[in-house]
Amino acid sequence: MVHFDLMLPEGGAPGALWSAIDVLRELNALARTRNPRDRLPAVAWRFVDAQGRTHKWHAQVCICDEERLYARKPIAGPRVLLLPPLEMRSIPALRRLASRNAKLVETIRERLDAGHLVGACGTSVWLLAQSGRLTLAPIPWLYQSGFEDQFPDVRIEAREPIVVQHGIVCAAAPPLMHALVLHLAAYAGLADLAHAGAEKLLLNAERQALSATMTRKEVMGQSRDTPLYRAQTWIQANAGRPLKLADAAAAASISERTLSRLFRQHLNKTPQEYLQELRVQRAQMWLEGTWRSVEEIAHDCGYSDTSAFCRMFARATGTSPRGYRDRYTFRGPRAHWRLNENGEGRQ
Known part of the structure; x- marks a missing residue:
């Protein structure tokens, strides 16, 4: 089982995480369809805060006992930390918001050191860059100069919308959340299931x-x-x-x-x-x-x-x-x- 921690940082866009949950539920549905006798879900997830504790919102979005059970008692397996986009009013405001999430940046370092996967969607790439572990980032043209000024050592990928590197998967923009979750699932060992999910959820x-x-x-x-x-x-x-x-x-x-x-x-x-x-x-x-x-x-x-x-x-x-x-x-x-x-x- 792959366990996803859906992070709710200060200034994060929670709607993107709801999209991620849709994908995770679809992966579980596909797994049950392909192997009805296996009662263990392919993925589990929970909302967490910057300290890694289960967020109060989690109980409100669970739709079955299975989702509640494996959030409380995760089974051993790959772990994924997923970051939603941050509010983007201006580059200076985004920098201040990223600075206020200093505790989360430290959590990112700890997760990567523990061998966990980390996924970032849209402007949450700023948090990964602040962790000092990012070397390549897909940044939309609108933000490239601001990002390059702050993180000159991180190479900008302008052509590929999703970049995979050393336990990190980054997506350039919020509409790519579905594809980002599928990439992370494949990276975590569910490549076959992610392939089937992509055919159902993404336009080929x-x-x-x-x-x-x-x-x-x-x-x-x-x-x-x-x-x-x-x-x-x-x-x-x-x-x-x-x-x-x-x-x-x-x-x-x-x-x-x-x-x-x-x-x-x-x-x-x-x-x-x-x-x-x-x-x-x-x-x-x-x-x-x-x-x-x-x-x-x-x-x-x-x-x-x-x-x-x-x-x-x-x-x-x-x-x-x-x-x-x-x-x-x-x-x-x-x-x-x-x-x-x-x-x-x-x-």
Whole structure:
């Protein structure tokens, strides 16, 4: 079990911690769905104050006895300290607020020394920087100059919204709280569960686009009508059947040689590699979210030979289709799938 301490510092934004609780509850729900016989939750949490004591608000937000029990009596396992954003009226006001949380800064040092993980969202990165343990921080452009003036030894990461380093995970802004909690859960040893949680709670733009190609027969919009785009959309629309390079080239009205050159030049892969990646992505989606058989999935990925599909999938992912499903599915065991908690109906 991973135990999260949700810190309520002076001037902190408690609403962000409510978002964190939503994620933790979803992880527990997923864990119960995947393994109904395991009654131990995957994660536990409690609100704490700067001294590490259970905050008076905790009892008000618990919705079941399980949440109250494991907050009072945490089971041995990884520990995570999560910091919400601090109020941000101005850079000088933020600096003063961080200074008033000196006791919390000391707690951060103690937690890191004890091997705990620490996560900071938005402006609470200032508290981590004051601890002297931060070397890299994702800071929004609006605050970068103020942060750099105060902490010149901390390198600013301007491109990645979430940064992971030596037991610390930082998110640049409050809307990233869901993703931050999932990163921390993965870091604490719940990578498979966090992966499933991300598919339910976060928008996966790549899979969103991929799902559209799996349900539409036509691609709208002529402004992107280039040979490479035509070839890509044709491959996406026909990935469920055996394909030849010549067919894709004909759909794009170019030669096979030109098609291969365009793929290598712009995508750094061959058309065959592009097709294989597409089929693997589709197979992963079906394995995670459905109970379709491996044979059915192989067929709908353009393979008449299930064994050949399994070999291709294992080379691409490092595991078999069944092994992948066991690790990443967010559905319960098939015997439980059609039953709700009262033994009636579908999930």
